[in-house]
Amino acid sequence: MASDHATAPPHPDNQLAAASSLYLRQHAHQPLPWREWGADALAEAVRRDVPIFVSSGYSSCHWCHVMAHESFDDPRVGAELGERFVCVKVDREERPDVDAFLLDAVQVITGSGGWPLTAVLLPDGRPFWGGTYFPRTARQGMPGILDIARGIGDAWVERRSEIETDAARVEQGMTGAIARSFALPLADAGELSAQATTLDLVRACRAAALDQADMVHGGFGGAPKFPPPMTVELLLRGLGREQAVLGMSTKASDHDTREVVTRTLDAMLHGGIYDQVGGGFHRYAVDGIWLVPHFEKMLYDNAQLLRTYALAYRATGHARYARAVRETFAFLQRDLRLEGSGAYGSALDADTEGVEGTTYVWTREQLIAELGVGDGDRATQLLQAEEFGGNFEGSNVLSLAGEPSLATWGWWGEARERLLDARMLRPQPAFDTKAVAGWNGLLLGALADAWLVLGGGDADDPLLTAALELARHLRDVQVDKRGALRRTWHPGRGADAPPSLGAHAFAEDVADVSWGMLRLATATGDVQWFTHGRALAEQLIDEFDDAAEGGLFTASLQVHTDTLGRHKQLGDHPVPSATSQAALVWAELAHVEPLEPQWRGRSRAALHTLAGGMPRQPTHLAYAACALEALEAPSVELVIVAPTGTELGQPLIDAVGPMLRAAGADLFTGFELRIVFGREGDAHPALADRTARAGRVTAYLCQGMTCQAPTTDADELAA
Structure with a gap:
């Protein structure tokens, strides 16, 4: 936007030229x-x-x-x-x-x-x-x-x-x-310790979210509409759960849940909030139909949505959701990955040369110029590009009327690449290259989970390769000389300029990276990632936990000496709050280390701070509800132990693969299924005292405190 005043030189006391931001x-x-x-x-x-x-x-x-x-x-x-x-x-x-x-x-x-x-x-x-x-x-x-x-x-x-x-x-x-x-309405109920009470809260939160759903256009509430990855995850986790846990008939509620989930994910994927040419999601839609976006692209949105679509693909089998994962991953690699690093920058600007959306919108004439008359007209119809006036300031935000046929996808895949090549020649939005630890932690967990769903056990799949490179960056690079995590990492601004570190990590950074490390450990069976994730979980207790009233402080008085007040970020929007994420991390560790009382106690205390608001603010406390369910829902633990000499990577994945496939998650619908695999003797609490019997891969299956006999037979596990 041009100013109507004369350009003036910088103030002599302006100190921002040397800022890393x-x-x-x-x-x-x-x-x-x-x-x-x-x-x-x-x-x-x-x-x-x-x-x-x-x-x-x-x-x-x-x-x-x-x-x-x-x-x-x-x-x-x-x-x-x-x-x-x-x-x-x-x-x-x-x-x-x-x-x-x-x-x-x-x-x-x-x-x-x-x-x-x-x-x-x-x-x-x-x-x-x-x-x-x-x-x-x-x-x-x-x-x-x-x-x-x-x-x-x-x-x-x-x-x-x-x-x-x-x-x-x-x-x-x-x-x-x-x-x-967030005041607790159950003032007379005391501590949240009874499973029925806590799961009732989660179910009420889930029902309240369904009540707020837009059954016509998807999403929750009206314009502007923001992507709701955490609310969708809460709904996905509930499919079939009440029937398995409480013996209730859930056919109708499951149908409603699937309808809300698919309508929301389809509307976003087909709408203008999704970049139909380059992949990835814009920040939000300014309307109620997901058509016209606010054009900035944020790492935290795309990290969460990559995982959401992977989980939805696992739940529904819809191939379009797997496509969304791969296309969003391609966008992240192409546009947000920091060259020479395993980390990812934070955002692409909404504006290009001072005008919002310039890079992304098209006229019918531009489509024809790049694709020719025949393909251009076909693209105009497919992408709903209006001939006169457009849908955004004389141009068009591209969108799909519905899911195209397989034959159309074959043609569109090639045409899409041609349009992307042409678009890359346009002026591009500014790229904020700072790597935010917490957002990269969200991506780490998303990549690990997406690989579990889509990777097919291939250790060379780019999803897993990217996850491992990112984990090494967060553990080894985005840290100070003491090995302490930092909030931001900035690549050097010039050929010879060294990278720089920002402030000490805040609670959300430590919680998100801890979660990401634990998800990577689950995906790979490599205990080094579990060990690092557990250490960060302890740091959350030492530096951020409010032992008196529950919840996590945003900053640590030990290192953030110039902070203001003792603030707590409790709502889950647009990312999980530090309190919700820490509660989930501690809940997972409570199941892995049931004899370590601090994990369950800390998780419950943190969630007690939020539980009362769940039914009243379901879309803003959805991740907290997921954490509460993870803590209290019935749990099935599957531990698979490979012989000591098994190499990490593809050999270990291949060794445990038959057992993992035999114990498909559908066998345990309604339960928290926790899978740990590794090698005999690895320093993981779940592997302690468990052996690979007779030198063969051995599975240990437990529900609560009751375990089945160990088995080396995948068919027996599946029975």
């Missing part, structure tokens, strides 16, 4: 004395006796760019803000603790929130005023940033006691907001 560097040219968040910003505010003006956003945020060009590029805005405030820019993806704290404050102040996020703080860090996007001057009922700066600046000098009162009111409102959102 792309988002911060995007503001380094501005005539405004920006600095990064840190203790020095607070100290400078105390020294100058002025408030702190904080603007938080992220590199692929469209309205962040609008506000930057319209307001922060203006030297008049820079002069007003610089004179009256210490000015701080926050990359919310680098500092989720600071951003989440300020978001809570703005929601208390205004009743809503979003990005760009604007907050004004006392020098001691307490917020007293805030909002989101503001124009440079007042417009359509919105105050302008110039008026805001002058008004707050004058009030700071003339009516500071009123500002102190506002800060106290915001602080009090923030204290009560979380308790009101």
